Amino acid sequence: MTSTPGQQWRAAFTDSWRLRKTHEHPWWMGQLACVITGMAVGAAFVLLAALLSANLLNFQWWTRGLAMSMQLGAVIALLSCWSLRLLERLLPAERLARLNEGQDLQSLLVFIGIPTLCSGLGLWLVEVLQRWRLQGVLQLLKLPHKGALITFLFCGAGFACLSLWRARTQLRAQKARSQLSEAQLRLLQAQIEPHFLFNTLANVQGLIDYDPVQAKHMLDAFTDYLRASLLQMRAQDVSLAQELALVQSYLAVMHCRMGDRLQTRLDVPDTLLTARLPPLLLQPLIENAIHHGLEPRLEGGLLQLSARPLDSGLQIDIQDSGVGLARSRERPRRGHGMALQNIRERLLAVYGPDASLELTELPGSGGTLARLKLPRQHPFPSQDHD
Structure with missing residues (x-):
């Protein structure tokens, strides 16, 4: 609709x-x-x-x-x-x-x-x-x-x-647009996974000698993340509940790496969990918020994900209390901005110009808000799902 x-x-x-x-x-x-x-x-x-x-x-x-x-x-x-x-x-x-x-x-x-x-x-x-x-x-x-x-x-x-x-x-x-979106998704995964994979395995290797329990916990969380990620790569669209499960697996890995420096809060009504969206849409935004906002900050900070209905569509906010957009751009990192551009192109291919991704710097203490607006709660409304 x-x-x-x-x-x-x-x-x-x-x-x-x-x-x-x-x-x-x-x-x-x-x-x-x-x-x-x-x-x-x-x-x-x-x-x-x-x-x-x-x-x-x-x-x-x-x-x-x-x-x-x-x-x-x-x-x-x-x-x-x-x-x-x-x-x-x-x-x-x-x-x-x-x-x-x-x-x-x-x-x-x-x-x-x-x-x-x-x-x-x-x-x-x-x-x-x-x-x-x-x-x-x-x-x-x-x-x-x-x-x-x-x-x-x-x-x-x-x-x-x-x-x-x-x-x-x-x-x-x-x-052709669908194939382009799928190819962009594969490219995005190819850009994200090696860096995340090597860093996580290096952390596990470092923890094995002096904290094997934490190393096992991190490896379990990483296994859950890989399993959810691989399943979503084969899907045309997923439910918001499935996407949140992937996000939580990713956050579990990052909790092992950052400890108490990373605080998270998810606020998603149960009525929206069945909404569907293109796969792997939220995880790159979560990763950007952590790597470019919270990790550079010595004391870390809070990451919040919230969702609410928007007309017949969906609005998802990802907010962090990190260093903010201005300071993040002063510290350029490899691949910075590539994931955001990829997401915008995928949104255009699937939803047309009615979907949007906006990044704004929060006033006061700083931080960044990534706001995702989807015009409907199903990317392909002509298809039926169980």
């Missing part, structure tokens, strides 16, 4: 022609979008015919058929939309996803055959209603003019081909 009426209207115009179990807009909005689209196509056909016949300036010529063509376009669009909605109720979600790809004969029959048949049916229905209005006689079996019927069938097939091409182009672009 989108968070604003503007987003719902955009989804209604771009998403109504795709097959899916749930849409990001109310049903009536999708119907109205179909009517507007059909009327626009009908008007475009009349204007194109006027241009090709050199009658563009002859207003009496093309205005006679404008209302009729717009009415016909609206009827054809509604019939096509209703047919697609009926298919969504009859077919399982997996079959709908395969049809959307447009790779087989059945997809062509659905996305080209349905609009083509609806074009002929719409022309016949409108002519029947026109004759009934003018003559007062309902002649259901009389077919429309043969030339007009053929013209509309070809126009319907042509428009359906263009719509199918556009849908496949959008699907390929969405897959």
Whole structure:
């Protein structure tokens, strides 16, 4: 579900022609979008015919058929939309996803055959209603003019081909964005893990001789972190509870390293634990807060993570009482800023421009606030999760 009426209207115009179990807009909005689209196509056909016949300036010529063509376009669009909605109720979600790809004969029959048949049916229905209005006689079996019927069938097939091409182009672009996001996730892990891995193992090795109990505790926490991290790398999205479990495993390792210098506080309502988000979104922000904010401070400090609902989305705040943004930038470290840029690019690929990551310096005693705003509580709302 989108968070604003503007987003719902955009989804209604771009998403109504795709097959899916749930849409990001109310049903009536999708119907109205179909009517507007059909009327626009009908008007475009009349204007194109006027241009090709050199009658563009002859207003009496093309205005006679404008209302009729717009009415016909609206009827054809509604019939096509209703047919697609009926298919969504009859077919399982997996079959709908395969049809959307447009790779087989059945997809062509659905996305080209349905609009083509609806074009002929719409022309016949409108002519029947026109004759009934003018003559007062309902002649259901009389077919429309043969030339007009053929013209509309070809126009319907042509428009359906263009719509199918556009849908496949959008699907390929969405897959490319998803693959880019996944590649960026792998790159981010490749940048983070070696440094964290070697430092942790070095700490374990140093603790074995004089504090084997603490070394075992640190190794157990590190094992839990690696297990959770590897599981999340294979997932397209995870619940907030799973992401917090990874964060807590990471914090357990850092507690072993920093001791009492690191204090943590998590404030997340139980109602938000089922919200879903892209994997490994919070751990890099936690790591940045510790390495660039709390570790440089001799006495350490407090790290707080909180979450709250934001319209139909989610806001997550990660706040530290460390040295602050200004002093952190004075002490540049390897990879500083790379993880933040990676997260912003992943947010753009998954949510579009409605998601954001903002970093601000806290007044007074210092520290940094990383605020993550997600426009919805599921990155891929068309998918169902157990």
